[in-house]
Amino acid sequence: MAAITITDWGTLDPTEAVAYLEGQGHEVVLLDTLDPARIVERTPECDAIIASFIELSAETLAALPNLRVIATAAVGYNKIDIEAARSRGIDVCNMPPEATEEVSTHAVAGILGMLRELRPSAEQVEAGGWDYSALPMPPRVSELALGLFSFGRIARAVAERARPFFGRVIAYDPFVPEDAWQEGVERVDSTDALLAQSDVLSLHSLLTEQTRGFLGRENLAKLPEGAYVANVARGELIDEDALADALDAGRVRGAFLDVLETEPALPGNRLVRHPRAMVTPHAAFRSATTVRKYFLIPAENVCLVLAGERPHTLVN
Incomplete structure (x- = not known):
């Protein structure tokens, strides 16, 4: 029997995961916190x-001498010190691509809603108005180019959903081989080319030291005047102050964001209340199906590692 701590589940439902783990003979402690000190104190x-988004530093891992596996209920694992985990023999498993449909649909829905000015339209009617001539004039979507920064699993699903709407879909990703490139998506050979041609730029990159702050003042200035920005990947890909300034100046016409650099949003975050931005609370993955599976699959990973078998997904 192993002792397993489930933490920071937020709006997810760990009930099935608990039943599964207990059915495998393990003891489960539920500890809904983002404070790693509470894990060290309680378990x-x-x-x-x-866990989902709790920060597990080298110091925290050193204080948990029996820890053998960390399984995230998220695709991202940048809150975990991977090198420290590796040095201590701790396996780290992330989520397999369970929510590709949900995240890509959320991205396209948000982009189309932003382009069609749905937020100001609905707000006008809610305030008692009924005058479309007072609303911003939307562009014709079929005349726009959608640019994808990175062309992994979710970006490819976005391209598949977006192609019927947009005049062009282009993408930049030097790591995808030519024979794996998606038909109907134009490949560009540099970030400069992507930025210069993207009427709508959608970010889908992993967060690395090279991509952190990718969309800052310099790259925002390379977008066409009045471009739109979307991000359902990682909040740290964007310099939020630079984006807010670009929205204020009209350099960028709109932003749709499901992720922020700090979550939940800080009270002074300029993007949250910006009239040209629409922010959702890191909810792109959600559906009745994924909410159930997002802790069950990590539970399976944990049991596989504890049994000496290879988990579904191993990142270190």
């Missing part, structure tokens, strides 16, 4: 942790 002898 210092735990063998496994299932």
